[in-house]
Every structure is written in structure tokens, then in C-alpha cells.
Amino acid sequence: MAFLRIWLLLLSFVLVAPGSRSQGARSLQKCHSYLQTEFKYGEHYLYFDWLQFQWHLKELQTLYPKFLSIETIGYAGQYPLYKVKTTGATSRQRRLRVLVTAGTHGTEPVGVASALDLLERYGRDKSFRDKVELVVFPALNPWGLSRFSRRNQQGVDINRSFLDGQESENSRLLMKDLSGESFDLALDLHGARSFYEHFLIRGAADGGLAENSIRAISKKDRLDSETGEYPGSFGGYTLFNEGVSESSNMGTMKSYAFDQLRIPYAYTFEYPGKVNPRQTHRLNFRLVMSMINHLL
């Protein structure tokens, strides 16, 4: 009898194990087909998930140990939430202080890649280091990034949880860490899966910063309103100009940055999920640099 029980136990492992492997393989395949292609860091071309992200972050730390300081602000489940601060600038002039968050939705890895690009730029470019100080949370939803899930481990949309009483474990750690900090600019990097063009969501009227910044990409890549007139709308967003919108969603990182941290310029960046990610990534990063350069 004991022998039979052990045999059944072994059989159940054999039956379960291939199933879980094929599920893992399927989600990896889903991730591959979504990204279609790989991203470039230095000499490396690689596609992107949580493991690749960690690999790239360590690579950046190895490449630029003097300029990047990586810490963990806490754990969401078993996963670390990383914070990267820039260091080692030699200039005495006042630098633009920029807060960057990405990977809040695990299905939007291009934003994570752009956040890492920005750190790479800082490490490589002395003139950039002299003008800018960065605080970057490159992957706010590691569980989601590792499983290609929009939500976190508890099924919460983190980008609706930056509200008192409605925090997720991810947003709680971030808000605790940022409490009392001040920044000149906040960029929260996202993607919109059903869109073909880029757009920015601003905190409020911004003196034309978003409008001027988004001109770094061509008109065909900026989101139009349904009628082509402004103000107008598209997909539930109010558009004030091509690719410049506001949103009434509560509890977003952008609204926390704008309303609670009082960061004067706070934006959600949305890249189009329907476009080849290699091209999208390039334009997404160009937009990030364009907005920073407009404030320098």
C-alpha cells in the first residue's frame, strides 16, 4: 500500500510538471511575440522580461559603478523593488531633478527599457550628468513583468493605487520612499496596447511643455483626436493637441506626483502597443529625452 502511495505521488509529479512547463513556455512565447524583437543595450540585443531586466540592471551597475547607485526599497511578494539614483556629477550648477517610474503594468516593458536607456545615457554622457539628476524606479511591478500581467500579485492595478486607503504593496513602498522629496519633472512610462500612436497625459496645463516635447516625433506618430479638432477626444482621453491629453483616472502615479508631491511637471507617457516595439522603443526614448531637454 505504501509503495502504491509513493508510486502515485511520483506519477502526480510527472503529470503536473510538464503542464506547468508548457504554461511557462506559453507565457514566454506570448511575451516574445508581443515584443517581436529585441532591445539594444551597449553591444547586446535582447528581448525583455523580469530576468532580462535584472540582467541589464546589473550590467549597467558593472559598466557605470561611479554613476549609478542601486538600492532596494522593499519587496513586493518575493520580488525586490529597485531604486536607482545617479551619482558622481562634478558640476556645481543646479541640476534638473527628474523622477522616473516604469513597469507599473507588467505588459508594458518598452517603458522599462527606456528607463534603463536613460540610466545608460547618464553613465555614458558627461554633459548630461552635469545637467540632470535622476531617481529611477525602473520596474514597479516585478511580478507582472515576470508573468506578462498588467496587475500585481494581488490582482491590483498599481496605477489606481496611489491613493490613501487604497494602496497596493507596490505603491505603499514607493510613496513611503518618496515622501518629502521634491523634483522638477516626473515621468511615468506606460504603453497603451490598443493604440497605434504615442501620447502624453499631463497633470494640468503646462505652458506648452508636452506639446513642444512631443514634436520630437513626427505627426503620424502622435495621437489625433477623433475629429482632428482640439480640444477633442480619443478612446476616453481628452486631447488638447496632437498627442497631448489629460485623464480623470484616480490614483495614478502621475496624479500622485502632481497633486501630492507637487511636482510642477508630471506626465504619463503612453507608447503604442500596436506598433513594432523596436520602433516604438526608439520613439519612446526620444520623447523622454525631448521633454528633459526642453527643461534644461
Ligand SMILES: [Zn+2]
Ligand atoms: Zn500602463
